[in-house]
Amino acid sequence: MDSSVTSSAFEIELVDLAKYYGTSRVFEHFNLAVKNGEVVSIIGPSGSGKSTLCRVAVGLEPFQEGRILVRGELYKSADGKEASLRGREARAVRRELGMVFQHFTLFPQLKVIDNIMLGPLKVLGLPKDEARKRAETVLARVGMAEKADSYPGHLSGGQQQRTAIARELAMDRRVIFFDEVTSALDPELAGEVLKAMHDLALTGITMVVVTHEMGFARNVSDRVVFMDQGQIVEIGAPDAIFSNPSEPRTREFLDRVLAERSRRD
Amino acid sequence: MGRELLSAKNSTVNSGRNPLTDTRQNSINLPERPTILGWARSSVGSKGRQAGGVIVFLAVLGALVLLFHFTRESAPPYHWEFGVVWSFLPTLLRGLLLTLEITVLSIVFGMFLGIFVAAARLSGNLLIRVPVTGYIEVMRGTPVLVQLIWIFYVLPILAGIKLSGLESAVVAFSLNLGAFYGEAFRAGIQSVPKEQVETAEVLGLTYSQRMHYVVLPQAARNVLPVLLSISVNLFKDTSLVSALGVSDLMFLGESVATNVFRPLEILTTVAVIYFLVAFPITILVRRLELHLNRHRRK
Ligand SMILES: Nc1ncnc2c1ncn2[C@@H]1O[C@H](COP(=O)(O)OP(=O)(O)O)[C@@H](O)[C@H]1O
Ligand SMILES: [Mg+2]
Numbered sequence: 001m002d003s004s005v006t007s008s009a010f011e012i013e014l015v016d017l018a019k020y021y022g023t024s025r026v027f028e029h030f031n032l033a034v035k036n037g038e039v040v041s042i043i044g045p046s047g048s049g050k051s052t053l054c055r056v057a058v059g060l061e062p063f064q065e066g067r068i069l070v071r072g073e074l075y076k077s078a079d080g081k082e083a084s085l086r087g088r089e090a091r092a093v094r095r096e097l098g099m100v101f102q103h104f105t106l107f108p109q110l111k112v113i114d115n116i117m118l119g120p121l122k123v124l125g126l127p128k129d130e131a132r133k134r135a136e137t138v139l140a141r142v143g144m145a146e147k148a149d150s151y152p153g154h155l156s157g158g159q160q161q162r163t164a165i166a167r168e169l170a171m172d173r174r175v176i177f178f179d180e181v182t183s184a185l186d187p188e189l190a191g192e193v194l195k196a197m198h199d200l201a202l203t204g205i206t207m208v209v210v211t212h213e214m215g216f217a218r219n220v221s222d223r224v225v226f227m228d229q230g231q232i233v234e235i236g237a238p239d240a241i242f243s244n245p246s247e248p249r250t251r252e253f254l255d256r257v258l259a260e261r262s263r264r265d
Numbered sequence: 266m267g268r269e270l271l272s273a274k275n276s277t278v279n280s281g282r283n284p285l286t287d288t289r290q291n292s293i294n295l296p297e298r299p300t301i302l303g304w305a306r307s308s309v310g311s312k313g314r315q316a317g318g319v320i321v322f323l324a325v326l327g328a329l330v331l332l333f334h335f336t337r338e339s340a341p342p343y344h345w346e347f348g349v350v351w352s353f354l355p356t357l358l359r360g361l362l363l364t365l366e367i368t369v370l371s372i373v374f375g376m377f378l379g380i381f382v383a384a385a386r387l388s389g390n391l392l393i394r395v396p397v398t399g400y401i402e403v404m405r406g407t408p409v410l411v412q413l414i415w416i417f418y419v420l421p422i423l424a425g426i427k428l429s430g431l432e433s434a435v436v437a438f439s440l441n442l443g444a445f446y447g448e449a450f451r452a453g454i455q456s457v458p459k460e461q462v463e464t465a466e467v468l469g470l471t472y473s474q475r476m477h478y479v480v481l482p483q484a485a486r487n488v489l490p491v492l493l494s495i496s497v498n499l500f501k502d503t504s505l506v507s508a509l510g511v512s513d514l515m516f517l518g519e520s521v522a523t524n525v526f527r528p529l530e531i532l533t534t535v536a537v538i539y540f541l542v543a544f545p546i547t548i549l550v551r552r553l554e555l556h557l558n559r560h561r562r563k
Contacts, residue, residue: 055463058467059467060463060466060467091469094469095469097467098467099464099467101460101463101464103458103460104458104459104460104461104464105460105464107461107464107465107478107479107483108483108560109482109483109486109560118468118470118478119468119469119470122470122474122478123468123469123470151559151560152560153560154560167468171468171469
């Protein structure tokens with residue numbers, strides 16, 4: 001593969017990105033570089049642009065300025081003119097970027113196993129028995145092997161999200177974006193999903209995790225980004241951010257989240 | 266958290282980029298056929314109602330019998346003579362055949378038209394969307410009988426196109442159904458959550474693969490019962506074509522009834538024939554709904 005020839009320490013780089021909805025700005029001059037195998041957690045109040053960032057990065061949303069590099073190669077630019085990767089190569093790179101949503105992620109009319117096999121069959125073009133073997137392997141990895149023949153509607157929210165993670169694994173992703181995948185879950189179910197994500201982090205896959213789970217951000221991530229109003233207010237090692245934030249806004253946010261948490265418990 | 270879920274759903278409605286989710290309408294705006302629709306919807310998940318339908322039917326029949334019994338005491342007695350029905354049954358069934366012909370033709374043309382109506386309604390182009398919306402509103406806002414008569418009497422004067430009663434009926438019903446089916450298709454497509462389409466996109470499926478594997482199967486599940494209800498309604502509405510002199514079940518029933526002076530027996534038989542065709546389909550609708558919802562959360 002061409003793209004593996006250029007070696008870069010960074011798996012994905014967002015450079016000087018600007019994103020507008022009409023005239024309303026979500027972010028501007030946004031920069032974030034994620035290293036190979038790194039787990040980056042993004043925290044911040046709602047409306048700060050975390051979801052939009054993920055959506056732009058995986059190609060669901062167009063953006064107005066800047067560019068996205070994958071392993072050092074220009075993958076996409078805002079104007080589209082200078083993109084160095086095209087056609088088949090661009091599609092190959094795009095296939096390496098996955099995303100898990102908060103809601104409605106599994107296809108309800110398909111059994112768990114068919115949800116997993118759809119991508120390998122139709123996108124990667126694997127033969128059926130190979131796709132099935134792969135699906136069974138990834139389901140086992142997230143502890144969902146015995147639910148292969150269930151419909152998503154008959155699974156708990158936690159099981160659904162673990163299945164969604166398995167589906168990304170079956171696609172051989174290099175980077176997976178997680179957009180508040182546990183926010184709709186009870187703490188107990190959230191726990192099993194977070195554990196699956198933790199296991200995943202240990203395998204060396206690159207992860208960008210938008211989360212409200214401060215425990216995960218602190219214990220699993222390599223770096224934590226605090227975002228507010230479309231800007232990175234602070235970025236650093238989890239211990240630095242959580243024990244000794246340098247920005248008052250970060251401190252304020254963490255105090256508020258921790259207060260909410262203790263009120264709920 | 267509940268709010269988040271709600272807003273995630275609402276965003277299906279607001280995002281203006283994806284042609285599948287682009288809408289200014291509520292996402293589950295099903296066509297307005299209130300009685301059948303409400304009834305069909307409320308019947309989700311209850312097998313007991315099937316028996317309920319039969320019981321209601323028998324109860325109404327019983328009440329009628331009682332009513333006749335008491336009217337017999339006060340008014341001059343009416344002697345039921347269902348024997349006469351037998352000799353005219355072939356005539357009535359010939360009418361039923363024409364009724365079914367009108368129904369089937371209208372459904373086929375209506376479905377075909379409905380696909381284009383739905384596509385137009387989902388189109389970003391105002392020049393396409395606005396006229397089609399107007400057409401739908403006219404179809405929904407005027408009585409079917411008026412539409413029928415308009416095609417039969419007014420079209421020849423305005424456009425010089427002279428259609429037979431049968432042709433007018435099929436044209437009018439097809440146009441009417443096109444609007445209702447079209448709205449059902451559109452609602453079905455838009456009832457698929459935005460995240461579903463996006464997940465499929467991130468997965469790497471092409472547009473036609475997304476439609477084929479993700480959107481249409483879910484849309485079909487959501488609208489199939491509605492389509493069937495609309496179609497059953499049409500079957501009953503075809504009785505209006507007797508106004509144009511088309512010899513359908515209703516028309517032949519009426520003429521036989523007046524000719525043999527046995528209107529009660531004949532018209533009751535006509536009602537029973539309509540019922541015997543429509544009722545199994547309405548049961549099928551309920552069965553289908555249960556079946557299609559089997560994969561949903563209980
Ligand atoms: N489809 C959209 N159209 C218009 N504005 C949007 C859209 N999606 C998000 N926004 C706006 O962009 C900002 C960032 O939203 P989002 O990325 O969802 O934030 P977060 O995920 O951090 O809560 C918000 O002000 C939101 O209202
Ligand atoms: Mg968000």
